[in-house]
Every structure is written in structure tokens, then in C-alpha cells.
Amino acid sequence: MGADRWPDFRHSDLVAGYVTAHDPVRGVTDLRTSDDRAVRMTCSPDVSAEFLRNLGDPYRDASGRLPQLLVPGRHVLARGVVTPTGGTYTFEAHRLVFPTDVEGRYAFEEGGWWTRQLRELARFYRRAQFGTGPVDFADYRTVLRLGGDKGGNHVQETDTISRLVYGMASAYLLTGDEDLLDVAERGTDYLREHARFADRDHDLVYWYHGLDVRDGSESKLFASEFGDDHLAIPAYEQIYALTGPTQTYRVTGDPRVLDDVDATLRLFSRFFHDDVRGGWYSHVDPVTLSPHAESLGRNRSRKNWNSVGDHAPAYLFNILLATGDRRHAAMLEECFDLIVRHFPEEGSPFVQERFFGDWSPDRAWGWQQDRAVVGHNLKIAWNLTRMNALRPKASYRALADRIGRTMPALAGDGQRGGWFDVVDRTLAEGETHHRLVWHDRKAWWQQEQGVLAYLALAGNTGDEFFLRQARESEAFYNAFFLDHDEGGVYFNVLADGTPYLLGTERLKGSHSMSLYHAAELCLLAAVYDRLLVRGEPLELWFRPRPDAFADRVLRVAPDVLPPGRVRLDQVEVDGSPYRAFDPGAMTVALPDSEKDLTVRVRLLPG
Structure with a gap:
């Protein structure tokens, strides 16, 4: 690497790349990083090497297999020490992680990886919130410490309950574990009974920000207590209140x-x-419900990514999958037509995220200013790809492709892997790289968006560039975000993958973290990878009630996928083969029943 890449002092660092040559006699390995830079690596005498492992799996040593693993083309993540030596550098590796096995197969593409990971995640949160006994959501707490112990905050935030419910329902979809579905159903009932306000005069439902359950009493918090939204009703809180119940409805x-x-x-x-x-x-005012109230301050008459685009992944795609209702398809189309019309800006590769009411950009709002959240750009590429499968449009494809092709060089870490957090949208005079704002840490939810964006793009287009980006994102996430000691996933890691365990970012539960993003990643990575990328079958589980679905039709499509790419192959109802289904539409005509039915379906690439 050139002198402009590493500083002139000894330090630890991470290199993620592909072996181009290995000389066992000299003990030298040449690597090529994702952004096409050459690194010469030596291994320390006591180097440790391991195969990538999943949550719940034991350590798998690879130290004795290095001659078989350090072969051209092999993907490796190497952590070591950089030492300046007369104007050049030496990189001595102390730890190697191989995301593939000896034959070169990626671990996360074999043996139900994502299903096993989601089961472990769901069990971690089940134990942390409710122990091993009966589930009582009166015991739920928003704040969970690193090991899953509950924090001292007595507020139950509606959105984090909903996100936990989403994760549990998703875990049932992949595993059929009825204990996890029980958590999802009880959580949905708890939200309906305690966090929902039904306005009979206007025939509407609002969702409270949360519940203060201190000293055995319950006080409802209508307006948000979060800093960005203080004393207002933010659209995104109403949006995410639907996330868990909607997934449970599926x-x-x-x-x-x-x-x-x-x-x-x-x-x-x-x-x-x-x-x-x-x-x-x-935002709207909690008293007048007006978006134009003076009380809203900097949130008065504003629109943003969350209020426009977050409808889609949080609940709208999922309610469409469950109902087939054209109203939801029309609302999705409005969301994405607005995104392609207003979010891109000439002269910047990043989308705009905040707007005044007339859609003129707001580049002075709070912490955002003229900055890009990397995960939001990736999220737009992912969801535009989904939307294009539903209602194909050249504008959807063009923006998704543009974001997908430009983001790795702009906001990805080409040396180490993974995705950065927030960057300046425009270059200052003399700059060649978009400035990282505040830090170079990498958040779990932004890695999720990277994995799903590139798996969806790869599965929909067959483009090898997108597939390589997906695999590199999956490798970094699985190597460094899984907490093998305590369970769950880390909120943030440093640029080199070291867990960042300070402040609220050391928590496993908070205003920002529950079981939503990690579960969504597992569910949809399994869907895209198995059905679209590798052409393998996928099984899903459903448990429709006797009063489920007015037309008694169970819709089992796992996501909005390109027409004709996936079909329904087999159905079992209560353990017996069942033939009243439509393979192309992926629907099951449910029999009348006085009890809940257990439906297992097998999907195949079309």
C-alpha cells in the first residue's frame, strides 16, 4: 500500500481481500482488496485462523489448514499489525477469518445459516425479556444491557415492542418454533390492549409513544420523548408500531x-x-394533529426519508403480501414515484433525505445538515428493487442500479469491508473522498441494508458485481457483529470490526435497537440467497386462525419477487399433504377449521 494509505506509526488494522499469490517458503501472501489495492501479508509465528461461525456454533480452528486455504481467489479477513519500514509498510497478520470452507463455499450459503442465526437471536431476546417461563409483556423493558440484563429505564416504547414482535413472527416463518410465535401473538395483543388508541369519532387508530410502568402502574405517553421528535407525533413511530403486528398477521x-x-x-x-x-x-402536533403547528419547531411542515420511504419495508410490503390488496400496491407506487422524483440530486451521488413541504431540500435540519446516511441510500436501492418486481419502471431500475454501483467506492470500506455510517453528501474543495461525519464506526442496521440491497440486486439481475458486494457484506457482518459470548449482535463496531461498547451503543436493547433489523436480515437473506441467487428450495411456516383472512386464502409469497421466478411446490396442513393450492400465485385455499392450522409450505425457484 502507498504512503497515503497508512499513517507512519505502528498500529493494528484489518484487511479484507482475496489471495492472489502465496509463497509458503518465504511466508508471504499477496492479497487484493475489494477496491483493487495490493497488500503483502506475513503471518506471525503464533497466528490464529478460524472458519466463520454462526451464532450458537463452536469455534472452528483453521490454523492447521493454511496451506489449503491461502490459495489464489480465497477470501480472507486478516487482522494484524502495520509497521512502517523506511517509507513502506509491513502487515503481519495475527488473526485470520475465512468466510469459506476448504472447498471455497461461503459458510452463509450453506446449511440453513440464516435460519439458525434467527433462531438463536430470537431465543436470546426471549430469555432476556421473559426468561424461560410464561411470556408476560408487563415485564418487557426497552433497555437491555450487553448480556441481556434489563436496564433501569421503566418506559416500554411501543416501537421496540413492535420490532421484537416482528422478529419473533419472522423467526416462526423460518423455523416453525411455536414458542416464538407465542411471543409474537402475546406482544401483538399487548400492543393492541395497552399502546393503541382507537379514535371512534374519526374512525382512526393512533399508537402511543410508550408506557411508563414504574411502581406497578401504567402511564401512557402520547407524544414522543425522543430528542429529535420531542413532544411531537413522528410519522416513523406510527409506521413502526405496525411492523410487528403486520408480520404476525402474515x-x-x-x-x-x-x-x-x-x-x-x-x-x-x-x-x-x-x-x-x-x-x-x-410530524404532527399531538393536540391539533396538524403538521404545520408552530409547536413543531424544526419539524414543522417537513417531509423526510422516514415519513415517505419507511412505510414500504416496515409494513407496507408485508401487508400487501398478506392481503394482495391493490390499495397497498398503489400506496407503494406513490412512495417510490416520490423517491425517484425528489430524492436524487444532480451533482451528488447520494440521495437527499429531508425536505420542506414543497419538496425543496432542507439542508440545515439538526444533525443531518447536508449529510447522507449510508444505510438509507442502500435501503432505497433494496426497496426500489423490490418495487420494480411489483410494478416495473425504468426509473426504479435506474436509481437502484446507480446507487448499487456507486456506493461501494463512496461509502463502503474497500480495505476492511462493511459500510460506514454518515458522510458529507458533497465534496469540499480539494477533497477526493466524502468526509466521514463524527467517526468511522459501522452500525449493524446499515450492514443489513448493504447485504439485502446487493442480494436483491444480484438475485434480480444476475450481475456478478452485485453478488460480490453481497458476499463481502455478509462476510464482514457475520465475522464481526455476532456476539458469541453473550448472544445477539453488536450495535456498532469500529472500522476494523472491533466491537464498540460505550454509551448506548453497548446495549442490546434501546430506543434504536430491538429484534427488527437483525431478524429482517436473516429472513430476507435466506429468501434472496436460496430462491433467487442459488436456486434452492425454501420452507416457510404459517399458523392461520379459524377466522383468518376473509376469503380464506393464505398468501405465502416470501417477498415481492420477480414474476415467474418462484413457485409453490408443496403444502402440508397439520402434518398431512394438502393439494388445494395455486403454484404460480403462491396461495393456499384454507379449509374451514375450528382451530388454528399449522401450514408448512415448500417454495422452489420457478
Whole structure:
């Protein structure tokens, strides 16, 4: 590496790359990084090497297999010490992680990797919140410490309960574990009974910010207590309140949940939607429900990524998958038409994220200023790819492709792997790289967006560039975010993959973290990888109630996928083969029943 790459002092660092040559006599290995830089590596005499391992799996030593592993083309993540030597550098590796086995197969593409990971994650949160006994959501707490112990905060935030419920319902979809579905159903009932306000006068549903359950009593918190949204009702809190119940509805068909979703959509339509210029305002006043109230301060008459785009992944795609309702497809189309029309900006590779009511950019809002959240750009590429499978448009494909091809060089770490957090959207005079804002840490949820964006792009297009980016993102996430000691995943790691364990970022549960993003990653990585990328079957589980779905049709499509790429191959109902299904539409005509049915389906590439 050139002198402009590493500073002139000894330090530890990480290199993720591909072996180009190995000389066992001299003990030298040449690597090529993702951004096409050459690194010469030696190994310390006591170097440790391991194969990538999943949550719940034992350590798998690879130290005795280095001659078989350090072969051209092999992907390796090497942590070591950089030493300046007369204007050049030596890199001595002390730890090697191989994301592939001896035959070169990626670990996360074999043996139900993502299903096993989601089961472990769900069990961690189940134990942390409720122990091993009966599930009582009165015991739920938003804050979980590193090992899963509950923090001292007595507020139960509605959104984090909903995100936990999403993870549990998703875990049932992949595993069929009924204990996890029990958590999802009890959580959905708890949200309905304690965190929902049904406005009978306007036929709407609002969701409280949270519940203060101190000293055995329960106080409802209507307006948000989070700093960015203090004393307002933010759209994203109403959006994410639907996340868990909607995913549970996909599994059970509980008609009460569908009523809640419809009533919350009426809330969005009446009080958040801009009927003149399109889109949804980011906040409304908790008393007047106006987005234009003076009390909203910097959030007055504003729109942002969360209020426009977050509808799609949080609940809208999933309620469409469960119902097939054209209204939801139309709302999705409005979301993505607005994104391709207003979010790109000439002269910047990053999307704009905050706007005034007339869609002019707001580049002075709070912490965001004129900055890009890397994960939001990746999230847009991922969800545009999904939307293009539903209603193909050249504008969707073009923006998803542009983001997918430019982000690795702009916001990815080409030396170490993974995705950075927040960067300046534009270059200052004399700059050649977009400045990292605040730090070079990497957050778990932004890695999720990278994995899903590139798996979706690879699966939809067959492009090898996208597949390589997906695999590199999967390798970094699985190598450094899984907490093999305590369980769960880390919130943040440093640039070199070392866990960052300070402040709220050392927590496993917080205002920002529950079981949503990690579970969504496992579920959809399994879907895209098995069905679209590698052409393998996938099994899913459902448990429809006797009153599920007014038309008694169970829709089992795992995501919005390109037409004709996936079909329904086999169905079992309560353990017996069942033939009343449509392979192409991926629907099951449910029999009448007085009890819940257990439905297992097998999907195949079309």
C-alpha cells in the first residue's frame, strides 16, 4: 500500500481481500482488496485462523489448514499489525477469518445459516425479556444491557415492542418454533390492549409513544420523548408500531390486526398526507394533529426519508403480501414515484433525505445538515428493487442500479469491508473522498441494508458485481457483529470490526435497537440467497386462525419477487399433504377449521 494509505506509526488494522499469490517458503501472501489495492501479508509465528461461525456454533480452528486455504481467489479477513519500514509498510497478520470452507463455499450459503442465526437471536431476546417461563409483556423493558440484563429505564416504547414482535413472527416463518410465535401473538395483543388508541369519532387508530410502568402502574405517553421528535407525533413511530403486528398477521391472519392497520392508514391519509404535493409529513402536533403547528419547531411542515420511504419495508410490503390488496400496491407506487422524483440530486451521488413541504431540500435540519446516511441510500436501492418486481419502471431500475454501483467506492470500506455510517453528501474543495461525519464506526442496521440491497440486486439481475458486494457484506457482518459470548449482535463496531461498547451503543436493547433489523436480515437473506441467487428450495411456516383472512386464502409469497421466478411446490396442513393450492400465485385455499392450522409450505425457484 502507498504512503497515503497508512499513517507512519505502528498500529493494528484489518484487511479484507482475496489471495492472489502465496509463497509458503518465504511466508508471504499477496492479497487484493475489494477496491483493487495490493497488500503483502506475513503471518506471525503464533497466528490464529478460524472458519466463520454462526451464532450458537463452536469455534472452528483453521490454523492447521493454511496451506489449503491461502490459495489464489480465497477470501480472507486478516487482522494484524502495520509497521512502517523506511517509507513502506509491513502487515503481519495475527488473526485470520475465512468466510469459506476448504472447498471455497461461503459458510452463509450453506446449511440453513440464516435460519439458525434467527433462531438463536430470537431465543436470546426471549430469555432476556421473559426468561424461560410464561411470556408476560408487563415485564418487557426497552433497555437491555450487553448480556441481556434489563436496564433501569421503566418506559416500554411501543416501537421496540413492535420490532421484537416482528422478529419473533419472522423467526416462526423460518423455523416453525411455536414458542416464538407465542411471543409474537402475546406482544401483538399487548400492543393492541395497552399502546393503541382507537379514535371512534374519526374512525382512526393512533399508537402511543410508550408506557411508563414504574411502581406497578401504567402511564401512557402520547407524544414522543425522543430528542429529535420531542413532544411531537413522528410519522416513523406510527409506521413502526405496525411492523410487528403486520408480520404476525402474515402468519396468523388475525382480523383485528388488519382492522388496526387499515385504521392507522386512515390516520396517515387524514393527518400526515399532503394531498396537494404528495407524500407524508414527518410530524404532527399531538393536540391539533396538524403538521404545520408552530409547536413543531424544526419539524414543522417537513417531509423526510422516514415519513415517505419507511412505510414500504416496515409494513407496507408485508401487508400487501398478506392481503394482495391493490390499495397497498398503489400506496407503494406513490412512495417510490416520490423517491425517484425528489430524492436524487444532480451533482451528488447520494440521495437527499429531508425536505420542506414543497419538496425543496432542507439542508440545515439538526444533525443531518447536508449529510447522507449510508444505510438509507442502500435501503432505497433494496426497496426500489423490490418495487420494480411489483410494478416495473425504468426509473426504479435506474436509481437502484446507480446507487448499487456507486456506493461501494463512496461509502463502503474497500480495505476492511462493511459500510460506514454518515458522510458529507458533497465534496469540499480539494477533497477526493466524502468526509466521514463524527467517526468511522459501522452500525449493524446499515450492514443489513448493504447485504439485502446487493442480494436483491444480484438475485434480480444476475450481475456478478452485485453478488460480490453481497458476499463481502455478509462476510464482514457475520465475522464481526455476532456476539458469541453473550448472544445477539453488536450495535456498532469500529472500522476494523472491533466491537464498540460505550454509551448506548453497548446495549442490546434501546430506543434504536430491538429484534427488527437483525431478524429482517436473516429472513430476507435466506429468501434472496436460496430462491433467487442459488436456486434452492425454501420452507416457510404459517399458523392461520379459524377466522383468518376473509376469503380464506393464505398468501405465502416470501417477498415481492420477480414474476415467474418462484413457485409453490408443496403444502402440508397439520402434518398431512394438502393439494388445494395455486403454484404460480403462491396461495393456499384454507379449509374451514375450528382451530388454528399449522401450514408448512415448500417454495422452489420457478
